[in-house]
Amino acid sequence: MRAESGCYASEVVKVCRASKVRFSITVRQHRSVCRPIEAIPEAAWSPIPYWLDGGADVTETTYTPFAAQKDTLPVRLIVRPVRPTPGSRLALLTLYDYPAFITDRDGETVALEADRRRHAEIESAIRDLKYGMALNHLPSGRFVANGTSLAVQVIAHSLARWTARLGLDAGIVTTKTLQRRLFGLRRPAHPLGASRDASLR
Known part of the structure:
Protein backbone atom coordinates (compact mmCIF):
# COMPACT_ATOMS: atom_id res chain seq x y z
CA MET A 1 0.00 0.00 0.00
CA THR A 109 16.86 1.74 -1.11
CA VAL A 110 17.30 3.39 -4.51
CA ALA A 111 14.85 1.02 -6.19
CA LEU A 112 12.16 1.52 -3.54
CA GLU A 113 12.49 5.30 -3.70
CA ALA A 114 12.31 5.29 -7.51
CA ASP A 115 9.22 3.07 -7.45
CA ARG A 116 7.49 5.42 -5.03
CA ARG A 117 8.40 8.47 -7.11
CA ARG A 118 6.93 6.85 -10.23
CA HIS A 119 3.59 6.62 -8.45
CA ALA A 120 3.89 10.29 -7.47
CA GLU A 121 4.39 11.23 -11.13
CA ILE A 122 1.18 9.39 -12.01
CA GLU A 123 -0.68 11.27 -9.28
CA SER A 124 0.68 14.57 -10.61
CA ALA A 125 -0.58 13.70 -14.09
CA ILE A 126 -4.04 12.88 -12.71
CA ARG A 127 -4.07 16.18 -10.80
CA ASP A 128 -3.13 18.05 -13.97
CA LEU A 129 -5.91 16.30 -15.86
CA LYS A 130 -8.39 17.37 -13.19
CA TYR A 131 -7.40 21.01 -12.81
CA GLY A 132 -5.56 21.72 -16.06
CA MET A 133 -7.78 19.84 -18.50
CA ALA A 134 -11.02 20.12 -16.45
CA LEU A 135 -11.41 16.39 -15.89
CA ASN A 136 -13.15 17.21 -12.61
CA HIS A 137 -15.96 18.81 -14.64
CA LEU A 138 -17.06 15.93 -16.82
CA PRO A 139 -19.96 17.23 -18.90
CA SER A 140 -22.64 14.59 -18.55
CA GLY A 141 -24.34 12.02 -16.40
CA ARG A 142 -23.99 9.55 -19.27
CA PHE A 143 -21.12 7.10 -19.21
CA VAL A 144 -20.43 7.23 -22.97
CA ALA A 145 -20.30 11.04 -23.04
CA ASN A 146 -17.92 11.14 -20.09
CA GLY A 147 -15.79 8.39 -21.62
CA THR A 148 -15.48 10.38 -24.84
CA SER A 149 -14.59 13.54 -22.93
CA LEU A 150 -11.99 11.63 -20.92
CA ALA A 151 -10.36 10.25 -24.08
CA VAL A 152 -10.19 13.71 -25.68
CA GLN A 153 -8.71 15.27 -22.54
CA VAL A 154 -6.07 12.55 -22.18
CA ILE A 155 -5.03 13.03 -25.83
CA ALA A 156 -4.84 16.81 -25.35
CA HIS A 157 -2.87 16.37 -22.14
CA SER A 158 -0.39 14.02 -23.83
CA LEU A 159 0.07 16.44 -26.74
CA ALA A 160 0.69 19.29 -24.29
CA ARG A 161 3.33 17.26 -22.43
CA TRP A 162 5.09 16.26 -25.67
CA THR A 163 4.95 19.84 -26.95
CA ALA A 164 6.57 21.11 -23.76
CA ARG A 165 9.26 18.44 -23.70
CA LEU A 166 10.19 18.10 -27.37
CA GLY A 167 9.10 21.32 -29.00
CA LEU A 168 9.82 23.84 -26.27
CA ASP A 169 12.45 22.02 -24.17
CA ALA A 170 10.47 22.96 -21.06
CA GLY A 171 10.59 19.61 -19.24
CA ILE A 172 7.67 18.62 -17.03
CA VAL A 173 5.21 21.50 -16.76
CA THR A 174 1.51 21.65 -15.99
CA THR A 175 -1.13 22.50 -18.54
CA LYS A 176 -1.85 25.81 -16.82
CA THR A 177 1.84 26.71 -17.02
CA LEU A 178 1.79 26.05 -20.75
CA GLN A 179 -1.29 28.21 -21.17
CA ARG A 180 -0.01 31.07 -19.04
CA ARG A 181 3.74 31.25 -19.62
CA LEU A 182 4.33 29.69 -23.01
CA PHE A 183 1.19 30.50 -24.97
CA GLY A 184 0.09 33.65 -23.15
CA LEU A 185 -3.39 32.30 -22.40
CA ARG A 186 -5.12 32.94 -19.10
CA ARG A 187 -8.03 30.64 -19.88
CA PRO A 188 -8.84 28.06 -22.56
CA ALA A 189 -10.90 29.11 -25.56
CA HIS A 190 -14.67 29.38 -25.09
CA PRO A 191 -17.38 29.93 -27.69
CA LEU A 192 -18.89 33.38 -27.18
CA GLY A 193 -21.79 35.26 -28.68
CA ALA A 194 -24.93 34.17 -30.47
CA SER A 195 -22.98 32.82 -33.44
CA ARG A 196 -21.02 30.51 -31.11
CA ASP A 197 -17.80 31.42 -32.92
CA ALA A 198 -14.68 30.33 -31.08
CA SER A 199 -13.16 33.30 -29.30
CA LEU A 200 -10.64 33.80 -26.54
CA ARG A 201 -11.52 35.49 -23.31
Whole structure:
Protein backbone atom coordinates (compact mmCIF):
# COMPACT_ATOMS: atom_id res chain seq x y z
CA MET A 1 0.00 0.00 0.00
CA ARG A 2 1.28 3.44 -0.94
CA ALA A 3 -0.10 6.39 1.01
CA GLU A 4 0.64 10.05 1.69
CA SER A 5 1.05 11.72 5.08
CA GLY A 6 -2.71 11.87 5.64
CA CYS A 7 -2.55 8.12 6.30
CA TYR A 8 0.46 8.38 8.61
CA ALA A 9 -1.19 6.88 11.68
CA SER A 10 -0.49 3.96 13.96
CA GLU A 11 -3.89 2.45 13.18
CA VAL A 12 -3.04 2.28 9.47
CA VAL A 13 0.29 0.56 10.15
CA LYS A 14 -1.36 -1.92 12.53
CA VAL A 15 -4.04 -2.83 9.99
CA CYS A 16 -1.43 -3.32 7.26
CA ARG A 17 0.63 -5.62 9.45
CA ALA A 18 -2.41 -7.56 10.65
CA SER A 19 -3.51 -8.02 7.02
CA LYS A 20 0.05 -8.85 5.89
CA VAL A 21 0.05 -5.88 3.52
CA ARG A 22 3.36 -4.18 2.81
CA PHE A 23 3.19 -0.42 3.26
CA SER A 24 4.93 2.74 2.12
CA ILE A 25 3.69 5.88 3.89
CA THR A 26 4.95 9.46 3.79
CA VAL A 27 5.93 10.67 7.25
CA ARG A 28 4.99 14.01 8.74
CA GLN A 29 7.98 16.24 9.35
CA HIS A 30 7.96 16.57 13.12
CA ARG A 31 10.93 16.65 15.46
CA SER A 32 11.10 12.91 16.14
CA VAL A 33 11.55 12.34 12.39
CA CYS A 34 14.01 15.19 11.85
CA ARG A 35 16.41 13.94 14.53
CA PRO A 36 17.33 10.63 12.83
CA ILE A 37 17.54 12.40 9.46
CA GLU A 38 19.97 14.97 10.86
CA ALA A 39 22.09 12.15 12.29
CA ILE A 40 22.65 10.50 8.89
CA PRO A 41 26.35 10.77 7.94
CA GLU A 42 27.29 12.55 4.72
CA ALA A 43 28.86 9.42 3.24
CA ALA A 44 25.55 7.52 3.47
CA TRP A 45 23.84 9.50 0.69
CA SER A 46 23.63 7.97 -2.80
CA PRO A 47 23.09 10.26 -5.83
CA ILE A 48 20.10 9.54 -8.08
CA PRO A 49 18.86 11.06 -11.37
CA TYR A 50 16.35 13.81 -10.79
CA TRP A 51 14.54 16.36 -12.93
CA LEU A 52 15.85 19.41 -11.04
CA ASP A 53 19.35 20.75 -11.70
CA GLY A 54 21.85 19.23 -9.31
CA GLY A 55 19.95 15.96 -9.02
CA ALA A 56 19.07 14.48 -5.65
CA ASP A 57 20.31 11.95 -3.13
CA VAL A 58 18.70 9.12 -1.23
CA THR A 59 19.50 7.04 1.81
CA GLU A 60 17.76 5.21 4.62
CA THR A 61 17.94 4.82 8.35
CA THR A 62 15.99 2.95 11.01
CA TYR A 63 13.09 4.69 12.68
CA THR A 64 10.41 3.62 15.16
CA PRO A 65 7.18 5.50 14.41
CA PHE A 66 4.63 6.07 17.15
CA ALA A 67 7.24 5.04 19.72
CA ALA A 68 5.07 6.13 22.64
CA GLN A 69 2.56 3.39 21.88
CA LYS A 70 2.82 -0.28 22.74
CA ASP A 71 4.06 -2.97 20.36
CA THR A 72 5.62 -0.53 17.90
CA LEU A 73 8.37 -1.91 15.69
CA PRO A 74 11.24 -0.17 13.88
CA VAL A 75 10.88 0.29 10.13
CA ARG A 76 12.94 1.61 7.25
CA LEU A 77 12.92 5.39 6.88
CA ILE A 78 13.90 6.35 3.33
CA VAL A 79 14.84 9.98 2.76
CA ARG A 80 15.40 12.01 -0.43
CA PRO A 81 16.74 15.55 0.12
CA VAL A 82 16.05 17.81 -2.86
CA ARG A 83 16.17 21.49 -3.61
CA PRO A 84 12.68 23.07 -3.63
CA THR A 85 11.12 23.75 -7.01
CA PRO A 86 12.46 27.08 -8.32
CA GLY A 87 9.97 29.88 -7.81
CA SER A 88 8.00 28.02 -5.14
CA ARG A 89 7.28 29.49 -1.71
CA LEU A 90 9.36 26.74 -0.10
CA ALA A 91 12.39 27.86 -2.12
CA LEU A 92 12.32 31.16 -0.20
CA LEU A 93 12.46 29.43 3.17
CA THR A 94 14.91 26.55 2.89
CA LEU A 95 17.83 25.27 0.84
CA TYR A 96 16.73 21.63 0.91
CA ASP A 97 13.51 19.75 1.52
CA TYR A 98 13.63 16.26 3.06
CA PRO A 99 10.64 14.19 1.94
CA ALA A 100 10.72 10.80 3.66
CA PHE A 101 8.58 7.71 4.00
CA ILE A 102 8.45 4.63 6.18
CA THR A 103 8.20 1.18 4.66
CA ASP A 104 8.46 -2.49 5.50
CA ARG A 105 9.07 -3.52 1.89
CA ASP A 106 12.11 -5.54 0.90
CA GLY A 107 14.50 -4.26 -1.74
CA GLU A 108 17.28 -1.80 -2.37
CA THR A 109 16.86 1.74 -1.11
CA VAL A 110 17.30 3.39 -4.51
CA ALA A 111 14.85 1.02 -6.19
CA LEU A 112 12.16 1.52 -3.54
CA GLU A 113 12.49 5.30 -3.70
CA ALA A 114 12.31 5.29 -7.51
CA ASP A 115 9.22 3.07 -7.45
CA ARG A 116 7.49 5.42 -5.03
CA ARG A 117 8.40 8.47 -7.11
CA ARG A 118 6.93 6.85 -10.23
CA HIS A 119 3.59 6.62 -8.45
CA ALA A 120 3.89 10.29 -7.47
CA GLU A 121 4.39 11.23 -11.13
CA ILE A 122 1.18 9.39 -12.01
CA GLU A 123 -0.68 11.27 -9.28
CA SER A 124 0.68 14.57 -10.61
CA ALA A 125 -0.58 13.70 -14.09
CA ILE A 126 -4.04 12.88 -12.71
CA ARG A 127 -4.07 16.18 -10.80
CA ASP A 128 -3.13 18.05 -13.97
CA LEU A 129 -5.91 16.30 -15.86
CA LYS A 130 -8.39 17.37 -13.19
CA TYR A 131 -7.40 21.01 -12.81
CA GLY A 132 -5.56 21.72 -16.06
CA MET A 133 -7.78 19.84 -18.50
CA ALA A 134 -11.02 20.12 -16.45
CA LEU A 135 -11.41 16.39 -15.89
CA ASN A 136 -13.15 17.21 -12.61
CA HIS A 137 -15.96 18.81 -14.64
CA LEU A 138 -17.06 15.93 -16.82
CA PRO A 139 -19.96 17.23 -18.90
CA SER A 140 -22.64 14.59 -18.55
CA GLY A 141 -24.34 12.02 -16.40
CA ARG A 142 -23.99 9.55 -19.27
CA PHE A 143 -21.12 7.10 -19.21
CA VAL A 144 -20.43 7.23 -22.97
CA ALA A 145 -20.30 11.04 -23.04
CA ASN A 146 -17.92 11.14 -20.09
CA GLY A 147 -15.79 8.39 -21.62
CA THR A 148 -15.48 10.38 -24.84
CA SER A 149 -14.59 13.54 -22.93
CA LEU A 150 -11.99 11.63 -20.92
CA ALA A 151 -10.36 10.25 -24.08
CA VAL A 152 -10.19 13.71 -25.68
CA GLN A 153 -8.71 15.27 -22.54
CA VAL A 154 -6.07 12.55 -22.18
CA ILE A 155 -5.03 13.03 -25.83
CA ALA A 156 -4.84 16.81 -25.35
CA HIS A 157 -2.87 16.37 -22.14
CA SER A 158 -0.39 14.02 -23.83
CA LEU A 159 0.07 16.44 -26.74
CA ALA A 160 0.69 19.29 -24.29
CA ARG A 161 3.33 17.26 -22.43
CA TRP A 162 5.09 16.26 -25.67
CA THR A 163 4.95 19.84 -26.95
CA ALA A 164 6.57 21.11 -23.76
CA ARG A 165 9.26 18.44 -23.70
CA LEU A 166 10.19 18.10 -27.37
CA GLY A 167 9.10 21.32 -29.00
CA LEU A 168 9.82 23.84 -26.27
CA ASP A 169 12.45 22.02 -24.17
CA ALA A 170 10.47 22.96 -21.06
CA GLY A 171 10.59 19.61 -19.24
CA ILE A 172 7.67 18.62 -17.03
CA VAL A 173 5.21 21.50 -16.76
CA THR A 174 1.51 21.65 -15.99
CA THR A 175 -1.13 22.50 -18.54
CA LYS A 176 -1.85 25.81 -16.82
CA THR A 177 1.84 26.71 -17.02
CA LEU A 178 1.79 26.05 -20.75
CA GLN A 179 -1.29 28.21 -21.17
CA ARG A 180 -0.01 31.07 -19.04
CA ARG A 181 3.74 31.25 -19.62
CA LEU A 182 4.33 29.69 -23.01
CA PHE A 183 1.19 30.50 -24.97
CA GLY A 184 0.09 33.65 -23.15
CA LEU A 185 -3.39 32.30 -22.40
CA ARG A 186 -5.12 32.94 -19.10
CA ARG A 187 -8.03 30.64 -19.88
CA PRO A 188 -8.84 28.06 -22.56
CA ALA A 189 -10.90 29.11 -25.56
CA HIS A 190 -14.67 29.38 -25.09
CA PRO A 191 -17.38 29.93 -27.69
CA LEU A 192 -18.89 33.38 -27.18
CA GLY A 193 -21.79 35.26 -28.68
CA ALA A 194 -24.93 34.17 -30.47
CA SER A 195 -22.98 32.82 -33.44
CA ARG A 196 -21.02 30.51 -31.11
CA ASP A 197 -17.80 31.42 -32.92
CA ALA A 198 -14.68 30.33 -31.08
CA SER A 199 -13.16 33.30 -29.30
CA LEU A 200 -10.64 33.80 -26.54
CA ARG A 201 -11.52 35.49 -23.31
